[in-house]
Amino acid sequence: MKSAKIYTNDLNRLIAATKSFVSDSATCPCNQYIKLEFHAAENQVAAMAVDGYRMSVEHSIISDCDEDFVAFIKSNTKLPNKQYATISLTEEGKEAVIRCGGFSFGYTQPQDSGFEWEKAIPTSEVKYRIGFNGNYLLAALQAAKVSAGESFRQPVILEFRSNVEPILLRTNKEDIKMVLPVRIKED
Numbered sequence: 634m635k636s637a638k639i640y641t642n643d644l645n646r647l648i649a650a651t652k653s654f655v656s657d658s659a660t661c662p663c664n665q666y667i668k669l670e671f672h673a674a675e676n677q678v679a680a681m682a683v684d685g686y687r688m689s690v691e692h693s694i695i696s697d698c699d700e701d702f703v704a705f706i707k708s709n710t711k712l713p714n715k716q717y718a719t720i721s722l723t724e725e726g727k728e729a730v731i732r733c734g735g736f737s738f739g740y741t742q743p744q745d746s747g748f749e750w751e752k753a754i755p756t757s758e759v760k761y762r763i764g765f766n767g768n769y770l771l772a773a774l775q776a777a778k779v780s781a782g783e784s785f786r787q788p789v790i791l792e793f794r795s796n797v798e799p800i801l802l803r804t805n806k807e808d809i810k811m812v813l814p815v816r817i818k819e820d
Contacts, residue, residue, distance in 0.1 A: 652708035656684035666705035704729035764817035
């Protein structure tokens with residue numbers, strides 16, 4: 634049986650950071666789950682969710698992992714904090730079982746689409762790296778969403794001029810939201 638041990642705070646963070654990217658479409662059942670890719674050699678797990686328009690990938694360390702494997706879990710999974718959970722894949726690979734704090738539950742595994750998220754990431758040269766305070770950027774995006782009538786018909790247009798100038802979010806041609814960049818450390 635393939636299994637990995639993870640701190641529940643880390644697993645809860647992975648789920649929280651990817652759950653809004655899960656699809657509710659029945660055309661690709663695996664997109665209704667968060668895909669966990671366990672990597673034994675690196676003691677790392679990558680959580681991935683995709684809905685056809687957006688993708689989220691989050692990484693975390695794990696305590697122990699027998700071998701590389703993939704497990705799918707539902708986005709409504711929430712475990713008690715400050716404990717360890719073991720995620721196992723049955724021998725047949727048909728069910729992922731989570732054990733934590735004296736209880737266990739599982740998910741029937743969907744047919745994996747074979748989607749390789751690494752290949753979806755653009756490989757062209759990065760022109761600008763711009764940092765923003767996440768709260769300010771989120772507030773500007775939420776205000777722009779309201780300004781655009783909260784519909785898909787009216788897009789929110791982002792304008793970048795350079796990596797040191799403010800970002801402009803335009804809606805309805807004349808409505809503007811502006812967020813100032815922050816300094817970021819260059820790697």
